[in-house]
Every structure is written in C-alpha cells, then in structure tokens.
Amino acid sequence: MFSSKIIAVAVLAGSCSLSFAAAQEPLPAPAPAAAPSLPDTRADDDAFLLLREAARQDDAVAAATYAARLPNYPIPSYVDYYRLKPRIRDASADEIRAFLAKWQGSAIADRMRNDWLLELGRNRDWANFDQQLPLFVLNDDLQVKCYALMSRAVKGERVAADARALLQNPPNYGEACAALVATLAQSGQFDTNDLLAQLRLAGEQHATGPAKRTAALLGESETHAAQAVDFPALAMARGVGASRAEHEIYLVAIGRMARTSLNLAAIGLNKNASKLSPTELATGWANIALAASMALSPEAGGYWKKSAGAPLSQDQLQWKTRIALREGDWKTVRATIESMPPQLRSDPTWTYWMARAMAAEGSREAAQALYTRIADQNSFYGQLAMEELGQQVAIPPPGAPLTAAEIAPMSANPGLRRALKFFSLRLRFEGTREWNWELRKFSERELLAAAEFARQNEILDRMVNTSERTRTEFDYTQRFPSPHNDILQPTTQNLGLDRAWVYGLIRQESRFVTDARSGVGASGLMQVMPSTGQYVARKIGLTDFVYSMLSDLRTNILLGANYMNMVLANADGSQPLASAAYNAGPGRARTWRATLSGPMEGAIFAESIPYPETRAYVKNVLSNATNYAALFERKPQSLKARLGVVTPNGARANQLP
Incomplete structure (x- = not known):
C-alpha cells in the first residue's frame, strides 16, 4: 500500500485571499438551504470538463470550441482561464492583463499570474516579470522563486546566499532553477564549492539532469556525471580522476552504489582513499552513511563517525540524527541538530529531539524552554512536548455555539x-x-x-x-469527526479493535472522502488496495468479493478494519508498527522491525522509518488516535503510552505476505 496515500483530497492549493465580489462573477442567489443550487445542465458540465482537459493538453483550438458552448456557465472565470491558458505563449501582454483585471483578486487570477510569471521568466522578460511578481499572492512556486533570484542576479544583486537556501531539491529544478545555477556560476556568485554541493545533491536525490548540467558548468563530462547517478558501477570502474570535480563525480557514484551494496561502495572508497583529500574521503563515507541509514543498517553509526569533517546535506544531517537517536547517543543528537541550518533546526521535530538531548545531558531548564516552544501545537511532537511538561492530551473546551x-x-x-x-x-x-x-x-x-x-x-x-x-x-468535533459510526463501531467492537486508532487512520488516509482514489488504485474511506481487499475478503470468508465492492462504504470499512486487525496481530499489538504496515506493507514493516537489537521507544521507531511518506503517516495516525481517544473517553490521553515500545521479533507462522 506504499505510495497509495497520495489521494486527490490531499492536494492543497494553499491558502489565499477573500476578494471576489459577487458582481464580478455573478452566481444565482443562494437558497436558504445549506447547499445552494447552481442552475446549469449536464451538457454544460460535460462541455466544461472537456474544456478543462483541452486546456490541460494545451489544445487551444479545442479549448476555444468548448468555451464557446458555455456563454452562461456559472463559473465564467474558469471558462476564460481555460480558454486563455493554452495560448499563454502567444497571447499578448495586454490580453493577459485584461484577464487579470477582469478577475482581480480571485484564486484563478493568481493562478494565471503564476502561469504568466513562468512564461515571462522563460522569455527573460524581466521588466514585466518584476512588475507582476509583487502581485503574486501565493508566491509558492519554486520555479518562480528561481526566476525571481535570476532577475535580481542579472541586475548585479548578490543573491548567492538566498539561492543556496532555496536550491535544495534538484529533481524539481526545471528550467528556472537550472538557469539560476548557471547564471550564478557564470557571474561568479557561485564558486566551485557551490557547484560541487549541487552535484552532491543531484547524486543524493537521483537527479540525472541536474547532475549533468552541473558537471558541464564545472567543465567535466556530462556522460560521466550521468553514469555516476544511473550506473555507479561503471563510474567506479573508471576510477577517481584528477580534478576536484572528477573526485566529486566518483563520490556520487560511491553514494549511488551504496544504495545497492554497502560493501561494494566501502571497498571502492577504501581502494581509492589515498587519492582523495581528507574532506573528500569524509564526504564519501557520508554518502555511504546516508545509504546505510536509510537501510537501517547496524553499520550506519560507524560510517557516520568516519564522515567527520564532511559537508553534510540537510538529508544527511537528519539521518545522522536519527541513527544517533536509535543508538541512544544524545551527545551526537545535540551536536548534529546544532549544525543544522536555522530553519531546519527550528522544525518541531528537531526542537523536540534537541530538548530530549538537553534533558539527557542534565540541562533541564533549557529543555523545558524548548518543550514550551512547541507544546501548544496539536501535532505529534507538540503532544510529546506537552507530556514532557507533565500534561496529557486533552480536548480544549469549545467556544460559544455558532449561530x-x-x-x-x-x-x-x-x-x-x-x-x-x-x-x-x-x-x-x-x-x-x-x-x-x-x-x-x-x-x-x-x-x-x-x-x-x-x-x-x-x-x-x-x-x-x-x-x-x-x-x-476550537471545535474538535470538526477537527476530529467520527462519521459512519453506526457501521464502524460494531465492526471495531466485534474485532476488539481500538476505535480511536481506526478513526485516526481513516482521517489520515482519506480525510473522510468516501470516494477517494489514489494514483495506484487504493479506494474509499480506508484506501484499500484491490489486492489487499481480495486477500482480506478471502480470509474473512467474503466469497462474493469483487473489486468494485471497495467503493461500497460498508464493505470498505469491513475490509479495512479487518486488515488493521491483521497487521496489528502481526505487530504484537504495536500501533506504530501496525500503522507502518498498513501504509507501506507488512513486508517492509517486518524488515524495519528486524533491524532492532532490543526494545525501542515508539517515537524513535516512528522518526527513523526510512520512507518519508510512511514516517509522516505513522506520526499523524498516532497523533490523531490520541485526540480521538480524548474525545471519545472524555479524559486526557498519553501519546507516549500509545506509542509504547517496538520490540524485535522472529519469524511468525501467520505473517501476512
């Protein structure tokens, strides 16, 4: 079920501003009922959907045809947008400005401005770009931000520090951020060290294109850089090379090889250690340490020790900290968090673990101050911080009833x-x-x-x-609703399943969208995969099961709850481990459990789950469940108790596939 949780409902366009006047985009007056009706025909809706798809395909002719059928559609701003969007490269500035003026202050106008800024950046039309950028309300597009820095750089402004902070995710660079890197390199704002750092990031994040472009800026072979990322054995066989950039390409290959074989990567690095500077050698060990950490290898801590002196990426810093947590090395936890960039260090995750490290070293007052900083956040680490301050998770009193x-x-x-x-x-x-x-x-x-x-x-x-x-x-009945309880409660009672945990998982899975579908086919309230549904149906004797039944609410809850019960049994009652199994699959959860040499605090187990999606998922599910328990039982709850400890375990005869 890994990656099945990227459901449409989870796609948030971001927060924006209230501004559309009804006179700008007339809609029928609302009926007294809660759900106002909008008079349009099914044919109009079908034409609108075809218009949207034509715009998505950049088919300007088809978009114009469908838009012409919708002169009185209830959402005219989107008809205008989908008509114009496929022509944005050819449309005049006056035409785009007319759209922006007509729908000024609207969400779709901000979307059009985003689109236009990207086009202006691609055309290096900095005069219009600079005029439009301050009007972009969301300003949440990485490409636009890269063009913004590029615009400043070509005017001679020093933007290298801002660029270093921004350029952390090479797979998402696109033309804008690639052009920014090139501009800064050509103007001297980025030096060799900056480019080598970009090459390391590209290798770490398996971004072949950015690796090739950075190698070219360094005067090295794009082919060699691509081989280091995609075919590391070939790059390692070629040897270290002579220049610093060739050394870095070799170290990228070491890191990529470590994802497949830690042993071969270590052998290759040791073989060429004498040809590398101390910093380069430490960088090679850091690359191996990252791969070992994500595999939860017992050798990871040793590799991190060998990496002393290496420039670490943000991902490396976080994984070094996670491995130190697993090893109970609070001194390293504190030192590594202190070396994180300020924005990362202030994240609630690392605020909490820094406080724990301080407390472990006896600095209780400093730890208390850090706990207090995040304890008002009703989230996984906010709740844990609250417990460190002697409080448990409780439901705040509601405000006055809404009228x-x-x-x-x-x-x-x-x-x-x-x-x-x-x-x-x-x-x-x-x-x-x-x-x-x-x-x-x-x-x-x-x-x-x-x-x-x-x-x-x-x-x-x-x-x-x-x-x-x-x-x-606050209204926690809104934040933590419990719909379909007439179906869910008897099901959980029959299974002896914790209803708060089930609702906590549903809230994370689908946000209660009953017809939610993931990109890989998981369906319904509990996001059950077809293969999982078939397996569970067979186990519980649901002989007439067909895949279409996953869209039936009762069947979805029945299969999802039974699957939760199965993974919980295989996890010996550990909700963190069972939640991980529900999201990533029992086999992966079993592999992660097998890395334990002894009982591990549930919070540390959750924080060191290798998959980012599953790591966030488990933390959210357990935090949700704690809130639901407080709501259902009407008394304070302990997230720490719910997390418990995760213990090692050998093979079991009834393990799920």
Whole structure:
C-alpha cells in the first residue's frame, strides 16, 4: 500500500485571499438551504470538463470550441482561464492583463499570474516579470522563486546566499532553477564549492539532469556525471580522476552504489582513499552513511563517525540524527541538530529531539524552554512536548455555539459556492483551491462557521482542514469527526479493535472522502488496495468479493478494519508498527522491525522509518488516535503510552505476505 496515500483530497492549493465580489462573477442567489443550487445542465458540465482537459493538453483550438458552448456557465472565470491558458505563449501582454483585471483578486487570477510569471521568466522578460511578481499572492512556486533570484542576479544583486537556501531539491529544478545555477556560476556568485554541493545533491536525490548540467558548468563530462547517478558501477570502474570535480563525480557514484551494496561502495572508497583529500574521503563515507541509514543498517553509526569533517546535506544531517537517536547517543543528537541550518533546526521535530538531548545531558531548564516552544501545537511532537511538561492530551473546551447568522454568510460566499460546484464535478484540486483562497482573511469565528458549512454539505476534508486553522477557539468535533459510526463501531467492537486508532487512520488516509482514489488504485474511506481487499475478503470468508465492492462504504470499512486487525496481530499489538504496515506493507514493516537489537521507544521507531511518506503517516495516525481517544473517553490521553515500545521479533507462522 506504499505510495497509495497520495489521494486527490490531499492536494492543497494553499491558502489565499477573500476578494471576489459577487458582481464580478455573478452566481444565482443562494437558497436558504445549506447547499445552494447552481442552475446549469449536464451538457454544460460535460462541455466544461472537456474544456478543462483541452486546456490541460494545451489544445487551444479545442479549448476555444468548448468555451464557446458555455456563454452562461456559472463559473465564467474558469471558462476564460481555460480558454486563455493554452495560448499563454502567444497571447499578448495586454490580453493577459485584461484577464487579470477582469478577475482581480480571485484564486484563478493568481493562478494565471503564476502561469504568466513562468512564461515571462522563460522569455527573460524581466521588466514585466518584476512588475507582476509583487502581485503574486501565493508566491509558492519554486520555479518562480528561481526566476525571481535570476532577475535580481542579472541586475548585479548578490543573491548567492538566498539561492543556496532555496536550491535544495534538484529533481524539481526545471528550467528556472537550472538557469539560476548557471547564471550564478557564470557571474561568479557561485564558486566551485557551490557547484560541487549541487552535484552532491543531484547524486543524493537521483537527479540525472541536474547532475549533468552541473558537471558541464564545472567543465567535466556530462556522460560521466550521468553514469555516476544511473550506473555507479561503471563510474567506479573508471576510477577517481584528477580534478576536484572528477573526485566529486566518483563520490556520487560511491553514494549511488551504496544504495545497492554497502560493501561494494566501502571497498571502492577504501581502494581509492589515498587519492582523495581528507574532506573528500569524509564526504564519501557520508554518502555511504546516508545509504546505510536509510537501510537501517547496524553499520550506519560507524560510517557516520568516519564522515567527520564532511559537508553534510540537510538529508544527511537528519539521518545522522536519527541513527544517533536509535543508538541512544544524545551527545551526537545535540551536536548534529546544532549544525543544522536555522530553519531546519527550528522544525518541531528537531526542537523536540534537541530538548530530549538537553534533558539527557542534565540541562533541564533549557529543555523545558524548548518543550514550551512547541507544546501548544496539536501535532505529534507538540503532544510529546506537552507530556514532557507533565500534561496529557486533552480536548480544549469549545467556544460559544455558532449561530445561524454566522453560518449564513458562508452560503452566500461566491468562492465557497464555486468550491461546492467544483466538488460536485469531482474536481477536488480546483474546489480545494477556491475554498482555501477564501479562508485567508477569515476570523476564528468565520473559520469555524466555514467548517460548519462544509459539514452541512458533507465535505468533511474541508471541514477538518478549515477547523484546524483556528488558534484560540476550537471545535474538535470538526477537527476530529467520527462519521459512519453506526457501521464502524460494531465492526471495531466485534474485532476488539481500538476505535480511536481506526478513526485516526481513516482521517489520515482519506480525510473522510468516501470516494477517494489514489494514483495506484487504493479506494474509499480506508484506501484499500484491490489486492489487499481480495486477500482480506478471502480470509474473512467474503466469497462474493469483487473489486468494485471497495467503493461500497460498508464493505470498505469491513475490509479495512479487518486488515488493521491483521497487521496489528502481526505487530504484537504495536500501533506504530501496525500503522507502518498498513501504509507501506507488512513486508517492509517486518524488515524495519528486524533491524532492532532490543526494545525501542515508539517515537524513535516512528522518526527513523526510512520512507518519508510512511514516517509522516505513522506520526499523524498516532497523533490523531490520541485526540480521538480524548474525545471519545472524555479524559486526557498519553501519546507516549500509545506509542509504547517496538520490540524485535522472529519469524511468525501467520505473517501476512
């Protein structure tokens, strides 16, 4: 089930601003009911969906044809957008400005401005780019940010420090960030050390294109760089080379080989150790240490010791810390967190573990101060920090009940009504973008009212997301809803399953979107994979099972809950381990458990799960479950107790495949 959790509902367009006046984009007046009707025909909806697809395919002719069929569609801004988007490279600046003026302040205008900024950057039209950039509300596009730095650089501004902080993810660089690196190298703002760091990142993140481009900037063979990333054995066989860049390419190959064979990588590095500088040798060991860490190899700690003096990437710093946690080496935990960049160091994850390291060394007051910094965050590490301060997870008292007068404006809000229309068309990305755009200027009470409006319209993922934004007033029935309890509670009771854990998992899996589908075919409330559904159905005697039954709510809950029960039994009752198995598969969870040499604190086990998706998943599920338990039982709960310890275990006869 690994990677099956990238569901459409999880795609958030970001928060944006409330601004569309109803007069700009007229919609029918809202009915008194919670779900206002929008008069349009099925034929119009079909034409709109075809228009959207034509725009996605950059088919300007088809887009114009479908748009012409929709002169009175209830969402005219999107008709205009999808008509214009395929022509953005050929459209005049005046035409694009006319669109932006017509729909000024809207989510789709900000989307168009994003598109135009990318086009202006590609054309190096810095005059128009610089004029439009301050008007880009979200400013959440990596490519746009790279073009922004490039625009400043070509004017002679010093932007190297900002670029170093930004350029951390080579697989997502695209033309903009690649051009930024080249511009900085050619202008002298990036020196050889900067380019070598980019080459290391490209190798670490398996980004062949950026590796080739960086090698070319260093005056080295693009082919050799590509081989180091994709065919490390060939690159290692070629040898170390003479220049610093050739050495770095060899070290990239060492790191890539370590993903397949730690032993062969170590042999290759030792063989050529005399040809490398001390820093280069340490870098080679850091590359091997990263691979060993992600494999949870018992040798990882030793490799990290050999890497002393190496320039470490952010990923390497985090994995060095995780391995130190697994080994109980609090001195290294503290030292490594202290060497992280400030933004990474201030993340709640590393704030919490720094506090734990300080406490382990006897600096209790400093530790308490760090716990206090994050204890008000209702998240995995915020809850753990709260417990370190002597408190348990409890449900805060609700504010004053919402009135009908407070909810009524939500029904009249044009952006929220557009969102409802998109949700009715199963266009969750667009619906979420419109919904979030309207939340930016809402007060706490308005956020709660919008969440309640979402509940009334059975859009529970928006209810949860909206309610989570409040900081002073709370409604945990919105944040942690328990729909379909008439089905779920008897099922969990029959299985002896913790209902809070089941709801915590569903909240993470689908945000209660009953028709959610993942990119790999997982379906429904509990995101059950077809193969898993078939396996569980056979085990519980559901003889008439067919894959289409996964979309049936009762069947989805029945199969999902039974599968949770199976993975929990195989995990000897450990919810962290069972949650990992539900997400990544029992085989992977079994492999991770097999690396344990003794009992391990559940929080450390969760933090050192090799897959980023599963690591976040387990933490979120257990945090959710703790909140649900507090809500159901009406008393404070301990996340630490729920995490418990994860113990090693040998092979079992009833292990799941």
